[in-house]
Every structure is written in C-alpha cells, then in structure tokens.
Amino acid sequence: MARLNLKAVEERVAPLAGRESYDREFIFDLLLAYGKPQGNVTRLRNGSLNIAVDSSTEVAQKNVVYFKETTGDPLEVIDGLKSSPAVVRFSTRFVIVTDYFELVAHDIKTSETIGFPIREIDQHFTFFLPWAGMEKAQYVAESHADVKAAERMGKLFDELLHANPGIFDDAQGRHSLNIFFTRLLFCFFAEDTGIFDDNQFTNAIGSHTQSDGSDLAEFLGDLFRALDTADPADKPTHLAEFPYVNGRLFTVKDDQVVPRFTKQARDELIASGTLIWRDINPDIFGSMFQAIVTPGKRSDLGQHYTSVPNILKTIEPLFLDDLKEEINESQDSERRLLRLLDRIAAIKVFDPACGSGNFLVIAYKELRKLEHAILERLAELRGGAHQGQLLGSRINVENFFGIEIDDFAVEVAILSLWIAKHQMNVEFREKFGIDLPLIPLKETGQIKSGNATRVDWNAVCPNDGSSEIYLIGNPPYVGSSMQTAEQKSEFSSVFGRRPFSKNLDYIALWFVRGSDYIKGTRAELAFVTTNSVAQGEHVSLMFPTIFNMGIEIGFAYTSFKWENNAKHNAGVTVAVIGLRNTSDHAKYIFTDGLEIAANNINGYLADAPNIIAGRQMKPISVGLPPMAFGSKPTDGGYLVLEPVERRELLDAYPDAARFVKRYVGAADYINDIERYCLWITDREASEARQIGPIAARLEKLAAWRLESKAQSTVDFADRPYRFKQLAYKPTDSIIVPSVSSERRDYIPIGYLGPDTVISNAAFAIYDAEPWLFALLTSRMHMAWTRAVGGQLETRLRYSNTIVYNNFPVPPLSDKTKEMLTVAALRVLDVREYHCEQTLAELYDPDRMPQDLRDAHAEIDALVDSIYSKKPYETDEQRLSDLFALYERMTAEETAKAPAKKTRRTAK
Template sequence: MARLNLKAVEERVTPLGARDSYDREFLFELLLAYGKPKGNVTRLRNGSLNVAAEPEREVAQKNVVYFREATGDPLAEVEELRKAAHVVRFNPRFVIVTDYVELVAVDMKTGENLAIPIHNIDKHFTFFLPWAGMEKALYVAEAHADVKAAERMGKLFDELLATNPDLLKLPHGRHALNVFFTRLLFCFFAEDTGIFGESQFTNAVGSHTQLDGSDVDGFLNDLFVALDTKEPSAKPTYLADFPYVNGRLFAAKDTQVVPSFTRQARQLLIDLGTLIWQEINPDIFGSMFQAIVTPGTRSDLGQHYTSVPNILKTIEPLFLDELKEELDSWFNSVKKLEALLDRISEIRIFDPACGSGNFLIIAYKELRRLEHAILERLAELDPKYVVLYAESRISIENFFGIEIDDFAVEVAILSLWIAKHQMNAEYKDKFGVAIPLIPLREAGQIQAGNAITTKWSEVCPGDKTSELYVIGNPPYLGSRNQSAEQKRELSTLTPKYKSLDYVSAWLIKGGEYIRETNAQAAFVTTNSVTQGEQVGILWPQVLGEDLELGYAYTSFKWSNHAKNAAGVTCVVVSLRGRSSATKYIFTDEIRVVAERINPYLADAPDIWIGRRSAPLANLPRLGFGSMPNDGGNLILTDAEKDELLAVAPQMTPYVRGFSGSEEFIKGKTRWCLVIPDDALKSSIQIPEVRRRIEGVRAHRQKSTEKSTKEKAATPNRFYFWAHREADSVIVPATSSERREYIPIGYLDRTTVISNSANVAYGVAPWVFALLTSKTHMVWVKAVGGKMKTDYRYSGTIIYNNFPVPPLSEEMEESLTVAALRVLDVREYHCERTLAQLYDPDLMPDELRAAHGEVDRIVDSIYSKRAYETDEARLSDLFAMYEAMIAEEQSTIKERVAK
C-alpha cells in the first residue's frame, strides 16, 4: 500500500471533524484515515485483533493504539492507562480516551499530550501522523521552564563570576564552582518535590540573609554542612529541620567553595527558587546547564542534547523492545515475570561519552517503568508482591559513564538522583508505597576521563555472561575540524586516522569492548561514517570477521526542543557479535527485516567501495575538467571579454566559454583565453593579453611546487588541459543536498569545463539518463559522502563503481527518448537557472514528470517490480556491484591463466 503524504492525511481526517455525533466507529475511521490496512481495521472492529482488557469499552492493537470510552474524567483515565501494566505490555504508540465530547490522547513514545473537543480532531490531525509513518520534527513535550531555568542560572553564574574574579585562579576553582551549582540545583528540586519542605530552601535564604547578600555565602556554607550531618541536634537551630542528604554531593571536603554574593546575586538566587522545579526534565536540563558553565558554549544552549525520541532509537531496538515482548509473552506466568524482574535488575547500561547523562537517565526511567508494569501484573496475580518490593531493584549503580568534562560528570550524577526521585514518585502513585531518596546511597558509576584513552572494561567491567548495553551520542568532529591532540588520540586506535571523523574512535573502541564482554552497542552519529571513503577505512576494522550491525536507522535530521537545533544529519548504528538474530533497518519509522546490514546501511553483504581508475560498467570515462592555475589571468568576466574584443576582435577565436559547477548550476557566464602556441606571438602584441600572460607566468613562478614552476614556461596554456572538441556532459562536483537530482547537463564543444566539475566527452543521451536518475542519486548518497551538507561527486568512487548491466539497443533507445524529454523541458524553461529548476519547492511539474519517466525506465534495469524505498534500490545496486566485481575478477584470472 502506498504511503500517504501530509495533504492526503489531512483530507481524510477533515470529514471526521464535521460530525454531529460520535460513537465507537470514530476510532476505526480515524485509523483508516492514516492509512492503516482495511483488513486490520476490520479485524479490530469485529474483535479478532482487539487485545484490550475490557473489550466492551476498549479497543487495543499492539504497537498501534489503546482506546477507551470514558466513564469518568478522560484526563484521569488516560493517566491511569498510560502507566497500566496491560497497556505497557502492548506498547501502543497512542493511548486515547474519549467520552465522545472531549478527546484526550498521549503519544507514548514522546510523552506529548493532546486534549481537545473531539469535533476539533481535524485541526490537530498532525498529532497522529506517526500512524502514517511520519514522525514529528519536535517530539519532546518538556516544559519551557527547563530553558528558562537554565538561562536564569546563567545570569547567576555570570554575576557570581564577576563578583569572585579570583575564584577561577585557584587550582580547583572551576570544579569548586561546578559543585556549588549542582548543590543549588539539588536544593531547588528538593524543595519542590517533597525531599525538603515546600519552598524550604528558598524561604530559608530569604529569611536568614541580608538584602545586600553579604552573608549569603556564610549561610549556604552552614546549610551544606547541615545537609551532610545526620543528627538534627548537631545542626544550628535554624537549620535543624533540613534533612540528612549524605552522598558525595554535600561532602564536607567541598564546603569551602561557596562564592561571595551581591544584592543582585541574592535576588537571582531567590528568583530561581520561584520556578517550578518538580517538572524539570533532567535529560534536557543537564545539557543546558552544562552549556551555561562551559566556556564558549552559552550561545548553543541546549542545541546538542539528544531528544527522547532519538535516545529511544538506541535503547528500544537494542533491548527495550525485547523486554516488553517478554512482558507480553509471560503476562500470565508468575515464575516468568519473576525471572524477567531478575533479568532487568542485572542489566548494565554504559555511555562512554555520557555528557550530562541524558542517555543514562532515559534508559533508567524506561527500565523503572518496565519494572513497575511487571510488579503491577505480579500484584494482580499475587497481592504479596507490592509488599515484598518496597524498594526498586533497578539500581543507578548499574549505570556507567565516562565524560571528559568535569562539570558534566557532577550534573550526570545529580540528574540520575533526580530521575530516581521522579520514578519513586511514579511508584508511590501506582502502589501507594513511598521510596525515600535520602539519605543518598547510590551515586551511579560516572567517571571523569577521556573515553578514547580510558580502558572501557575498567570503568564498566563485564564478562561473556553479563547483559550489558553501550549507548550514546559521541562527539562527531570531522577530520578537518580536529585538534592535533584529537588526531593523536585517533592515531592510537588506527593507522588510517587522518581521514576519519572523531566519532570513529567510539565505534572502534565499541567493537573492541564487545569482543571482551559480549556487550551490544548503539550509537547516534553523523551519517558521514556510513558514506564515502570513510566506510572502507573504518568499518573493516570495526566489524572484522566476528561483529555485525544488528539494526540501523538510516539518515534523519537532528531535532530537539532547543532554540537552535544542531543542523546535522544522523544515523543510528548498533554493533553486536554475529548471530542469526533478526536484523532491522529503520527508515522514516518504517521497520524492514534485513538479511545483512552493511556499513552503507543497506540490506546487502559487507562491501567496501574504494577508488577505481576506470568505470566498472560500459560507460565513457569521466574525469576532472581543465585547471588553469593562472592566478585568475586566463579567466574573463562578461565585461572583460567585451572590452577585450572591442579593441582586439582578432582574439575572438581564442575566447571560449568557461564553466564549472557553480557557473553551470546558477547560470553564471565566464570566459577563458585559449591561445595556441602558434598564435601566442601575435596575441601578446595586444597590451591586455600581454599583461594577462605575464601575470600567469609570475603567478606560477612564485609557486613552491616544481611542476607549477615548470608550467611558467608556457603561460598561454592551462596547467591541466582536459578539453576535447566534442559535446560534453558536465557533472557538478558539489550540489545542494536539498535537490532530488544533481543537475547534470550537456555543454557544446567550444565550452571549456573547469576542474570544479567532472566531465565526459562524446556521451550518448542514454548515459545522461542513467546519471540523472533516482537510482544513481541513491548510489551517490550512499557511497559519495558530503562536502559539509552538499553532495560531493567523485568520478573515481561514485561514477567508476556505479554498476550498470549490459543494455539492449531497445533499452538505450528508451533511455535516450526519456533523456531528451528532460532536456527539452529544461530548454522550455530556459529563463530559469538550473538552481531554480531543481529547487524542490520550485521544480516545474513537467520537469518532475520527465524525471519520473527516466526513473521508471532506469529502475526497470535493476528490478522487475517498482521500488517502494530507496533502501530497496540500494540493496539491488550492491548486489549487482558484487556480481560485476566477481565477474571482473573471474575474467582477470582467466586472462592470467592463459
């Protein structure tokens, strides 16, 4: 079934908002509107697919929806269902409750809520788009107080730093300030969540300190000592009501770090206490808070934290989905559920680039929620279980991390405490049993250090029997953006480090760690490590003969709830030992089973595409255009050309069009001087020509390259001359990633193509059709890599390795007709540049249709069936590439044998 687009979904949902009345049929029509199969909806309607606990008023389909007709308050009922074990068991994407007047829904993946009059469903149709395979760009429903709190913390940080300029000069001054701010954050959270009395900390500061702030440091110092003191009688009377916290947070050795306050700083501190901290999300706030106190990152507040949906892309397929499936399978077995509880209590989670801990926090929360669901079901089967388990068995001591930033380590530990308290509150809501957070006993296993130079098994030990999962979002840093020290670190892991992104270190070390411990890993990383030359350099070492990709998310745009989300394209890759377990490729939230996932993230064998000197297929040679290396002296603008020919019309035969990637795509015109040797003597009689020729000579003579200096003897010639007197196909070396097709085209025999583009001469139109097809674009994206975010076209990697089988004359003719149609449509719109014609928002319908016909014909070369996904195209391309390489090697062996 074809997937629906946004407009189609809107059109199908709109009639549901125009009803006079609603009944149970509403749900089934809603599901059909988002493209759910009619057969499944029919079975849901007649009850054969309905797995709801109360089918007389509920409808449930695993992984899709849990729907209830409300008998009371819909808001209360949706909250009850969201946490219920039988709902967690079926892992529905949406929980919906309605009394057919009001509709309340929750997105179980993102936490986003919807509460609307049911007749306004058409105005909120985007909420349920994941049913149609379209994930929302901003998933996270965190309160904006997270950002506001971080920004206000920043103001207090700046004020204290200005007041205490010598603090950072102390040997451990920055660490001291970092610890101080983590203590403040704990106190704010504690007084809003029942750990302290309500507003106890803020009221104490306001009641027991002077307005000018002069004694705030002394008061806070005494308070921190009190929070690390067990006996109330040992505390000052005015602090005796504060509880004993313990833990490393208020250890006495760090109490000397309180900075001096001003009137402004005191007021900022009190203002921070007026925010609602109980709803703070430690997974986002930690990253924002880190940016506040880390030099040079304030402007990037929150932009690099990983949103909950992106974290779930690592932990769900890695282990959480399997655990939920076991809950489902063993729902009626006390013994099996006890075994599942034992299992999850032993799981270790390790993030070797943990930052402020957001991956660990979400993994902890998800395991706690699963534990709650198991206990709830056990209590239904045998009521003794609520009494038996008055403490969570999911210990934060099983959560490990390495982080190079000192402050982030402190925030990660604090955030785990906050997450634990929040989950304890959920436990109390569900079972009526309070699990106190303090005194703090667990601190997690977060260590400060460099993950590249640290032995991971010493931080998170394990053996072949341990259930251990490595997750995270390591730092990316392309090969050109690394410091000398980072290059040196990479060099300790691989001799081929120079062309690798920094994140490669985590993939290499992840592979080594898996071999030691039998762990499994999943990392969010830029898609650059699954494209271009890096694939062949990196992945043979990572995978070796014993590891595989267990699942992968193909390229997706980075998104989170921050003001300025980082503009990168990411993938998720999981590593594990080779096994017969099912492998999955996720694209746009659609999951496809794969036989083998190669490092290009295609369902195909492991293949390493390297540089190749000649085309694998029967295609004309493609190479760089001509390079002037002339200091600009042989190149002319329109005005310069007109001015020269006005005074020297005899130079007309020696002035040629000159085009590179930018000129061709953006419709710019430039010219070049192509003066043959036998015309040089007469040409330099013209002063302007003589000036330019001498300019070339001088430019080349200044070079430190021997070959360039030698070319100074022939300043009328290009440094490298590739031009042929024949029509040429120009393939731009770079092109915007927004375009569905790289604008490839023909130029006449007089135009010289520059070295900023690729060129092939005497090319038949059917070759043009191949190169401008969607199939070729899929190949470009997979093996070509990027220049920043632009496509980067390499003749030796992309073109020469592109697999094309022998074509019949009939197929060449069909491709020729389709190619000429594309060129005709372009010519019809000649007033527009190719940049405009290939802008996806501006592309004319007839040009899109012409390309569609090219795509249909080219696809038929590779498959008898129409492709539904680009991943299917890529899988067939790799299969053909592998077959052609095998045939080529066989032919070579036969020739050698002869």
C-alpha cells in the first residue's frame, strides 16, 4: 500500500464532503481515501473479505473497521457495539455508526468518540489517520476525580502525621499507617460499587462519630473488626449491616495502630468519601501513592506510574496480540476456544518492580476481557447456551505476581487487583447476568515485599520452564552517577562472577536478572525503560551479557514521551524492550505509529546485526578529516578575554590585535556569547611580552601553573603564552557541540573561518569543507548520533571516537560533494539572514523558522539519497542501512589488517 501524507489524505477525503445524499458506498470510498488497497476494498464490498457480519447494513474488516447503518440514534447504537464480541475478537480499530445524516465514530485504541454531520467528513479527517499509518499520540487526560482523591488523601495523611507525633516514625508504625490507608481506599471504593451499600462507610462516620474526631479512631477499630467478622450477630448493632470482607485486609492485630483523628482529619476523611470512586482509573493508585508518601521517599527507586496506553505498548506485543489472533483463528471451533480458555487461565504475569500494581491490574483486566469474548463466542456457537461455562472466571488473582520494595505499595497493589477483579465481575454480570461477588475475599495476593535485585525471583513466581510466564513492568532507572552505595553493591548480587561496568544504569539489573529468569524457558519479558539504555556506550555495557545467554529482542518501541496520570507527569523519554529466548518468530519495531517487521533487533533498537560501535581513534570512512577536542588553555583565565578586556587592550595597544582571536566553546557558539583569547606562537612570544597588559597576564599565568598539583601543568609554566593543548589551525573549521538539547531536531553544528579558536568545550574539524558540514547536519547523522552517542542526563552527548569516527559514509563523488556544498551554504545563508537570533533560538523546535527547516530538509533528502534510492519513512530505516554499512566497512577493515601484518613480516 502506497503511503500517503497528511495533505494527500485531506485532498482525497474532500470530495466525500457536502454530497446531497449518502449510502453504503460511503465507507468504501472513505477507506480508499486513506490509501486502503483497491483490491481489498473491492473484496470488502462484494463480501469476500467482510467478516463477522452477514447483514447488508454492516461492514467489518479485521484490524480496520466495524461499520453499521442505523435508523435509530447512532450514539446509542455505538455504545452497544464498543464491547461487542466481534469488535473484541477482530481487534477492530474504528467503530462507525451512521444514519447517513449524523456519523458517530469510536477509536477502540484511544477510547475517543466523535460525532458530526456526515456531510462534514472533511473537517474531521484527522480522526481516521491511523488508517494511513499516521498514529495518534497516546495522551491520556487526568480524571478530575482521581486528582481530587489523591489531593484529599494526601491532606489526610499529613494531618494524621501531625496529630500522631512519633508513633509512625519506626518501620512498624509506618506499616500500620500503610495498612490503615489501604483499608480506607477499599471502603471508599466499596461504598460506590455495590460491595457495600451506597455511601455506607461515609454515612456511618458522619452519623456515629463526634465532629471533633475524638472518637473516630475507636469507631474505625470497631468497624474493621466488623468487616473481619462473618456472623452479623457478633457485630455491634450499628455495624451489623456491614458485610464480611475477610481477614487478609481487615484483621486488627495488636501491633496495628489506628491513628487519632482531629476535626480537620475527620473533615478530610468525609470529604474524600463524598468523591465518586466508582469509575476510578487504575492510575489513581499510582497518583495517590505519590501524593500520600513522604516526598522523595522513593524517588530514586523508580516510583513510575504508567498510563494505560503505554502499559498496552508492553503487554500487547508481548502476549495480548497473540491471544487475540488465536481467538480470531478459533472463532468457529468450540474445541479450540475451550483450549484457549485453559491457556489463558494458566498464564502467569509477573512484575518484579510492581509499584502500586498498575501493570498487573491492566494485564488482569485485559485477560478478563478476552475471557469474556471467548465465553460470548461459545454461547453463540451453542445457540445461546453456556452449558456450565459461566460458573465464574478462571483467571485467578493468584496468577499475578509482584515484587515491590515499598511496604505501602505492596498493600495498594494487592488492593488494586481486588478492585480490578470487582470491576471485571461487574462487566461479567452485565454480559451474562450472573453475579460474581468479590467478598468474602479469598485470594491473598502474590505481591511480595522486598528488593528485587536481591530477592530470588523463582521463589516469588516459580518458573518450571514449561509455564507461560510474562514479566512486565517499569523498573527504576537511576544513572550510574546518581546511584547510592547500596544500589552499587547490588550489581555483584545480580551479575555474580560475570564482569560488569560501574557505568551501567540501575535498570540493567532488571534486564540481566530477567534474562537469567527466562533463559531456556517459555517465559518472556517486556520492560519500559529509559531510552538511554539503548544508546551510546550503555549498549556495549549491557546487551552483550544478555545476548550471550541466547536471549534476543523480540520487539521494541523506540523512544517516545512517557505519559501518566500522576499529577506531576514524569516527562521523560522511554522505550519498551521485549526479550525472549532466540527463536524464528517474527520480530517487530514500533516507531512513529508504524509496525515494522525486522530481521534482527540489536541493542540500539535498529533492524541490524548485534554489533557495537566501539571507540575508534580515526574515521572508518575514507575522506573524512580527523575530529578532535578543541584547544585547552589550562590558564586560570589569564589567556581568555571578555569583550571589554579585549576592547581596552586594543584601544591602548592596537598592535596587539594580531595576538587576539575569537574564542568559542559549545555554549558560546549556540548562545552567541562573545569571548576572545590570546593566541601567541613561540616565534611571537618575545614580541607579545613587550605589551604591558599581556606581559602582566603571562606573569600571573606562569605563577598559577607553578602552583598546580598536576606536573603536566607545571611543565608549561615556562611557556605561559601557550595553550596547554593545541588543536587550532588557521583554516576553515567545523565546530560540533559536545552536548546539545535532546529537543532539537538538529545539533547546531557551525562552520567557522580561520581566525576563530575552538575551545576544548567542543569538537573541532580543521581543513573542513562545506560538504562535510552538510553531512554532519543531516538527519542521517542525527539518527546515528542519537543511537550511538548516548546522553548526558537527558541531553544528547556527542563523541568523536564513538559517533564521528564510526559514522559510515559511502564513497562520495566530486559531483555529490558539490551538491552537498550548495545545500550547506544555503543553511548558512538562512542562518545569516536570521542573525538577530541565536542558534539556541533558531534550533528551538517550537520556534525554528520555516526557511531554515526547508534548507535542512534539502540536506536531509540529499544525504538520504546517498544511502538509499528509496525515501526513508523513519529514522529506524536509516539506522538499519547505517548499521549494515558499518558492519561491511568494519569487516573490510578487519580483513585488511592480517594482510598488512603479513607484508610487514615478509620484509
């Protein structure tokens, strides 16, 4: 299918608008407008591709659309279709209902619904862009009630700490408080969802306690005991109507303290109860956890709360997509569907950094939805009879395992699974008319408290090798420089006798331990991770250990912004990496809304062999001049001049101009900061000393160097006029910032004249020609930089030995260099036109002038054509070709090395 851009789709949809009348042909015309193949649409029209429906008023295609005509209210009809068996089984992307006057559409993936007059289809064409391969950004809005709940409970937490000084300071006291808040969360949810009577908990507090809160602790202690008492006759009369829950949650032990309440604390508790908790988003527990616990308590241990769409990026390609496909293939076979029920019931899901349980909750709910779809299909095959299949759900909370270091999070995770179970039981009742009561609670949960880097994962979730186990989650990421001594010590427990680098990110422990856990078994894993683990030096530090176990990357989501429902969104860039034992199963890279089949996925998340771009001391590509750090003064500031110092010097001594040059580092160049330096050669030293201000500076510099603890600096005291490390040449040069904002589409690389000295705060290429500037400012080179260069904090980090020297460039003809030169000069001309703006402003992605974008686009297209005859759609395709070329070039270099050695020996 030919890919269409946004403008092309808009133009193709426009003729569908404003028609005098519409009929069934509309859906076929609409699919064609988004680039769906003519042959497929023809087969869909004549019914040979139409699935799941026999009605002339319905059209359905797997993964694409479920379209229905109606004479009723389209909005009411679509509500019933959203969770219909066919929509679930066939992974329909869009559900569309129309009476040919109004059109209502629902996006199953993003849960968005839109309605409009069908004549205005051209005004809403972007809604269906996923059909053309342009995926919508998966942003999830905060639920207002969720945020209010978190804020209320946070205020209550703070007030209780204030009212109960000291009693929660030790570990046991904090555990008691954690248990207490878990019970409150359950009660709030229970009274809004039918587990309790409506508002039963909040009304009881308001009716049976003093307004000053003085007796509330006693009342809650009695209530918790009542909830742990099976026989109503054994409960206080005023609590007899509360149901029996079970002892796992409400057993009151002697060492578990119910806190004293103040009037304000009681008011906060009642205010929390007046919120609607019925449809609470699973992310609330992460958000609430964040609001309740002491600020910063576990921030370095990865308290991350991932949104539902991002959790699905982990579990869909790991196992959900496969299960949905099997349902599709089994829809007409009762035997296969029953076997699939057995399979789903046996699946184990394990999150070894589970936090408050979001990943486990969503996995549980998705498996329950599939179970419901299978049961509905079985009923259809049996003419509406369930024949004993609906005794209850076979998906057991006990099959969901977790490890979490924080005590409160363990309790919240268990509670989250219970609540998720109740929500799915409600859906079960709505679909099948059978009530599956949540209480009394039977499952005790498989969430264990502990440090996952030291706990034996097999002791938590036994892996016998044949079980279908999926490890999922969002383990903590902590850079090597930010790790505590305790975290550093954990590497030895995970790696054992295997070598490891101290520069590994903390999350590497989960990838390595996870690989150990799944090795040689059916188990697979997928973790959300900081994207830096698949960039730069970290690739060489982590992935060889993993690949050497016979583990491969089965799928990967390349870098994307991480969104969640916490009040203060994390705002980091992450990836999703799925690992499994080496197999011949398909591999996929997900990027920019596209799903791309891959032959192999390497540690840089590119479709390329498992190769590592190590340090190279010279460029591997013929014709590239050397790149080095700029000149380093080691001068105590005496060789560097601010503009006012330069002006004063030259006003008094005009002849000193030949000893002064413009001096720039990365920050100077990007932000247009003006600085100068003294540049004096050996031959000019005696003349320079005749100028008083220069002589005074050199004398002070000599004394400064003599006092240095570094002998190499002391050795230069007798040459104070000289930079300690020289790189400058009086030629045109290219300056490459060593660090640049990750937000920029292009690193602001510069082309300088011969009178500028580049400092050691940037990289420098001398004897540089403009064609090289074009090559280095291309999107091709940016893709390479992002992959192999790595990051400093979140900023892009450039390296001459890893990025530049390894950059593979095909042989360039003189004609190609000439074309690159013209394109380079165009970029430089546009920059000069906008000279009133700094490069930091020009290359801000939100402010970049269109003419500068266009000039860079010309370079991008030209450089792309050097590597491929076909245009690239993604950076991942660029990387695939770059790594293939890199592998060939390095293999050729390796092959040459023995031959050279043989010739030397022959001499």
